[in-house]
Every structure is written in C-alpha cells, then in structure tokens.
Amino acid sequence: MSETPFVAEATFHVRYAETDAQQIVHHASYIVYFEEGRSEYLRQQGTSYADFEKSGFFLAVTDVTAKYIKACRYDDKLTVRCHVSNARSRTIEFKYEIIHADTGELRVTGLTKHICLNRDGNIARMPEEWTKWV
C-alpha cells in the first residue's frame, strides 16, 4: 500500500428522508454515506462493486465505527472522503471523513471492515485485480 493513499470524494445533498425528528441527519444515514464513499472509490478505480459481485465475490461488513462531531441538516451539501486504510488477502478496511462541502468543516468520521466471501458464503481470497488498487 502506498504511503499517500488514493482518496475518493463523493458530493451530494442531504435528502429530507435522511433527517429525523431532531431536525438533523439521522445517525444511521451516515453509514449509508460511507457506503456511497466506497462506491465512488471503486468507480474512480475504473471498476464497480457491482462487477465484484458479478465475478462471484461479496464483501461482507464485519465492523462499523462512526464518530459524530457536528450535526448536518436537510439540503446540506456534504462530501464523503474515502480511502483504503488496510488490505490483506481476505479482508479490506476503509476510512471515511464526511465534511460540509462549502466550509470544509469536519462532521463525521468512520471506519468499516469487510471480509471477502465467495458465492457459497465461505471466506475467500480477494481476486487479484481487486487487490492491485489498494
């Protein structure tokens, strides 16, 4: 893994459905934003998690950690930054920062860990072409 990892960014507006009665973004919505960061990461690597599944592999989530620094609201323009923080033959780990796109202010940080499974649901080595870009 290189010392300065590739960081992908996805920018979007908060949807009304993602807010809650506290009039802020519901804390579970950020877990979906992390996933949007992973999706964008793979798109920018010229691939897609959809292709990964088509080739017969799945990434199962084993761990999620999120730290909430400041609340976000409906229509806020947010950027999720995502990079691979660790990768082995059977596991991969992503880190996330969600910032307000206009001010750059940090709002949420997080980490997800994943394990590679094959079609039978057994732990498998990642296909080689998927370990190159990390």
Next chain:
Amino acid sequence: MSETPFVAEATFHVRYAETDAQQIVHHASYIVYFEEGRSEYLRQQGTSYADFEKSGFFLAVTDVTAKYIKACRYDDKLTVRCHVSNARSRTIEFKYEIIHADTGELRVTGLTKHICLNRDGNIARMPEEWTKWV
C-alpha cells in the same frame, strides 16, 4: 374471493429513524409499513413471502398509491390492516389502512399491485397454493 376478506393486522411503534425534520413520520416510511402488513398477512395464512421466493417466484410491485390523512409521530403505536382486494392468475392487489392503535383513528390508506415473476424475471402464473387463501 369471499365477500368478507381476511384482514391481517400488524402493530408496532414508530421508530425514530422513520421520522423526518417535520417531526412526523416520513411519507415513504408508510410504504414500508404497508409491506409489513403484507408480511403479516402471509404469516397469518401460515406461509411467508420468504417461502414464496424459495419456491422460485417473486412478487414485483407495479403500483403504489397512498393517501395521507393525518400525521404520525415517533413512538406512536400504529396498526396496519391489510387484505387482498383483487387476485388473478398472475397479479395480486392489497389494500391497507394504518390506524393509531390506541384511538383507532385512521391515518393513512393505500393500495399496492403486484405481478408474479419466475426466476428468469418473466411473468408467471402464481403457484396454486398461493391463490387459495385470497
């Protein structure tokens, strides 16, 4: 179809994640409540939509209609009432009423239409045992 159709009821509390910044239940959440009504309908018929899929069939949603009469809030105890309003060899239609469980007050009504698909995604006749209970 009998003149007095079987009506299934599922009762649950509104989750905080289902509310929005208007401090009421988000309108898309009721579509999920309708689905909870369908699931309960099938459970009370001694079957499950999971079994339907295991037997190689799928119900694809073709139409959703919802009419919102009065807002619901976090922790409200709601009952969704669900019955089959129409059934043919390849299609099925459910109607819904969502009421406040304590007062019986009507909050939302709705209708969903579904078409039966086989594993290849083609329109198929419903398996016989699934048309008996309607």
Next chain:
Amino acid sequence: MSETPFVAEATFHVRYAETDAQQIVHHASYIVYFEEGRSEYLRQQGTSYADFEKSGFFLAVTDVTAKYIKACRYDDKLTVRCHVSNARSRTIEFKYEIIHADTGELRVTGLTKHICLNRDGNIARMPEEWTKWV
C-alpha cells in the same frame, strides 16, 4: 401556469442500501428519489425547501402514486425529472419520471400532492414568492 412547464433533473447512482433481497431497488426508495427531484426543482428555482420551512411554512404530503415499469439495480445511474403539474393557493402537485441516465429508458413514473401548512399545523395560503415559479 405556463404551457411548457419547467422540468428539473437530478442525476445520481443507486445506493446499495436502496436495494432489497430481490436484488433490485426497493419500491419505497423511488418515493425518496421523487423527493430528491422536488428538492432539485426548488434549487434550480433559486430557492430551497429548507428556506420554505424557515419562513414558517411546511408542505405536507397528502397523496403519493407510483407506477413501476422496469426494475433498477445497484449503481445504476438514474435521472429523476420533476415538474409542477398543478398549483393552487394552498396545494401543489408534482409529477415525476425516473429514467436510466445512460439509455433514457423509462423506469418509474409518479405523482405527489402537497398541502401548505403553517407553524400551527393549519392549512395556509402559500407565500406569494413560492407561487411565482410554478
């Protein structure tokens, strides 16, 4: 209302969380996509629904209709087209088309009706500046 209404378009990728075990986009997710269309409509009019609420008014959803033509999948690039199909002093109605962004193929159509409420939850006339752009 003009004869050729203004149509706003929002384009985005399907998120994994928006799919279901049928491996397609869950039907309730499209109701949220409709809302994304409304949000974009207002942004392109130089305003925001957030501003609407700040000015003391709310748009409550009274009706939702969706017609599902063809399924969408994870990572599909979709465009929601949204326009105002009817507007009166106290109510407003939006129509939607969701198309696959690459092929232009129509996937879902829909309609939502809304009523204007004030802070007390009573039906109110829309503020004048909000009726100009329809």
Next chain:
Amino acid sequence: MSETPFVAEATFHVRYAETDAQQIVHHASYIVYFEEGRSEYLRQQGTSYADFEKSGFFLAVTDVTAKYIKACRYDDKLTVRCHVSNARSRTIEFKYEIIHADTGELRVTGLTKHICLNRDGNIARMPEEWTKWV
C-alpha cells in the same frame, strides 16, 4: 449503577426493505434496530424518549460501533437486548446484542454513546428523573 443492569428486549421480524442485494439485512439497518432497543428500554422504564424531548432535552449520538457476527435475512425474528453500560451527568452509553429470537444465536453486537443537549443545542446535565433508572 447496579451490578446486574436492567436489560430490555424488543422482538420484531426483519422487513423486506431492510435487506439489500446481498439478500441479507443491510448493515445500516442494525443501527436502527439498536435504536429500537433504546426505545424499548425507556418504555420498560415507564417513560419514553418522546417525553425526554418534550421536557426540552435531546440525546445526540456521538459514537456508534457495531460488530457483525452472522448475517440475518428477511422475515427472521430478531431480539435486540439493550442495557445502559455507562452513565454520567451529561452522557449515557448503551450496549446491544442482537440475537435470532428462535435459536438465541448471536448475530450483531454494538455500542452507542450519547450526550445530553438542551433546546439551544448546548451540552446540558440530564434531568434528575432520567438518571435514576440507570
């Protein structure tokens, strides 16, 4: 805090909308199940988080951790067990176990940390009656 803490349990079926294209429960859905555990915890203490908010206080989520042990599927009957694992004058921490209700098998564990805010969004001491039951 007593040595054997009070543990609340909420039992429910997995909804179809909570699954994803991997045909298992989406990992963000469990964060909502944790919340359902908190809600039930407060109900069993004879109160409600809705009352907490009515009294002018809010619990903002500052940290979420989840560890996924085994996947769950549509219609699985799950029980979330929730207890207070730490409580101070301004913060509270809950721990969760999600088990399959029929087999007792452990599926997901988690932890959430919260800080008490007043109506102005400032950190505040918890109201006394809310610290008694921990």
